[in-house]
Amino acid sequence: xxxxxxxxxxxxxxxxxxxxxxxxxxxxxxxxxxxxxxxxxxxxxxxxxxxxxxxxxxxxxxxxxxxxxxxxxxxxxxxxxxxxxxxxxxxxxxxxxxxxxxxxxxxxxxxxxxxxxxxxxxxxxxxxxxxxxxxxxxxxxxxxxxxxxxxxxxxxxxxxxxxxxxxxxxxxxxxxxxxxxxxxxxxxxxxxxxxxxxxxxxxxxxxxxxxxxxxxxxxxxxxxxxxxxxxxxxxxxxxx
Amino acid sequence: xxxxxxxxxxxxxxxxxxxxxxxxxxxxxxxxxxxxxxxxxxxxxxxxxxxxxxxxxxxxxxxxxxxxxxxxxxxxxxxxxxxxxxxxxxxxxxxxxxxxxxxxxxxxxxxxxxxxxxxxxxxxxxxxxxxxxxxxxxxxxxxxxxxxxxxxxxxxxxxxxxxxxxxxxxxxxxxxxxxxxxxxxxxxxxxxxxxxxxxxxxxxxxxxxxxxxxxxxxxxxxx
Numbered sequence: 001x002x003x004x005x006x007x008x009x010x011x012x013x014x015x016x017x018x019x020x021x022x023x024x025x026x027x028x029x030x031x032x033x034x035x036x037x038x039x040x041x042x043x044x045x046x047x048x049x050x051x052x053x054x055x056x057x058x059x060x061x062x063x064x065x066x067x068x069x070x071x072x073x074x075x076x077x078x079x080x081x082x083x084x085x086x087x088x089x090x091x092x093x094x095x096x097x098x099x100x101x102x103x104x105x106x107x108x109x110x111x112x113x114x115x116x117x118x119x120x121x122x123x124x125x126x127x128x129x130x131x132x133x134x135x136x137x138x139x140x141x142x143x144x145x146x147x148x149x150x151x152x153x154x155x156x157x158x159x160x161x162x163x164x165x166x167x168x169x170x171x172x173x174x175x176x177x178x179x180x181x182x183x184x185x186x187x188x189x190x191x192x193x194x195x196x197x198x199x200x201x202x203x204x205x206x207x208x209x210x211x212x213x214x215x216x217x218x219x220x221x222x223x224x225x226x227x228x229x230x231x232x233x234x235x236x237x238x239x240x
Numbered sequence: 241x242x243x244x245x246x247x248x249x250x251x252x253x254x255x256x257x258x259x260x261x262x263x264x265x266x267x268x269x270x271x272x273x274x275x276x277x278x279x280x281x282x283x284x285x286x287x288x289x290x291x292x293x294x295x296x297x298x299x300x301x302x303x304x305x306x307x308x309x310x311x312x313x314x315x316x317x318x319x320x321x322x323x324x325x326x327x328x329x330x331x332x333x334x335x336x337x338x339x340x341x342x343x344x345x346x347x348x349x350x351x352x353x354x355x356x357x358x359x360x361x362x363x364x365x366x367x368x369x370x371x372x373x374x375x376x377x378x379x380x381x382x383x384x385x386x387x388x389x390x391x392x393x394x395x396x397x398x399x400x401x402x403x404x405x406x407x408x409x410x411x412x413x414x415x416x417x418x419x420x421x422x423x424x425x426x427x428x429x430x431x432x433x434x435x436x437x438x439x440x441x442x443x444x445x446x447x448x449x450x451x452x453x454x455x456x457x458x459x460x461x462x463x
Contacts (some may be wrong), residue, residue: 075344078340081340098322101302101307101316104313107312108308111312
């Protein structure tokens, strides 16, 4: 290339710090794919965290972390909103709706899923006795609310996959893996039919499918970490 | 059926820091609204109908349509009234992500740790005190030498955190530490925010908050 022809400014490189099996990282990968953003994956061993991760997420020390031109964005749903805004171009699908009220609704359900479904779900898997029963009950009540919220829609936002579906991804692909590893059945036969239908829609989506970890590998991974989760959860529950 | 009430209404509870976030955001934008104090021991039909999922305040009603969860309400106010300055979230996506990250941090950490600080005793209380100091120091560091969390402009993270400055006195008493001493930048920031009309008007005096905690403790049968 002659010196008089400067190349156009290359877009800042995108890297995603991830760890095997993380549903949170999955959300971001799907978001990046929806926007057609090329990126490099940096896979962490969470039992031995890299300097890169600790430097870029000193507050939470968790994955995923998005590095855009070296600047870090942390917390998966914050990253998804960032991807939606920073990488938007004409042809790309919108992850959050554009209308302010619809956006507030999407954020509400994403938060409900995080606080009222995923949190007690995780706790119910790694506890026993009365605590376990309490967390399981809370999870099931929340799943019923979510099931009702789907109300015949294909995805949570309507016809197209969006923010709330990404927030709920754990329920589509990870829930029965957790049940199997923990030996605890939370969802009975025939329960939450709308959610089941949604889970099939979600996991067969052509973009999502590319980023679903292999089920057998997930089972092996969670089984290998079962003791660690159990003691972490025990400590967290005791603190409350 | 009666027509949906036009305009803005806020279902709220006087001392709630979450409700105060919304009041501050509305006042910053100069948006008139009807304040509706709720009796949380005897929840109104309007509250239960507007927030059937959580049955909690704050709830913003905009032309009768409910928005729930305080930080979601603040973002809604900013987006639905984007024409009204000041913008509470910055325009740049990266700056917005930073703002959302820190508001989320405040939301996840401050109130829960604060509650453990006044509710618990002995080792558990010591642990809560240790954590509260870590949280405040982290926020002090995030603030850095900036005027506000977003830099020169009062914004989303300031709105998210400033109501808790009225609780600093209580945290200090229960935790036996001084915010001024441990986090001088945060203490200065709190004072700076307190000079804004929207904040001065909507926060209760720290002694009143301390008194309220005393009432809560009696209610829960805590010594």
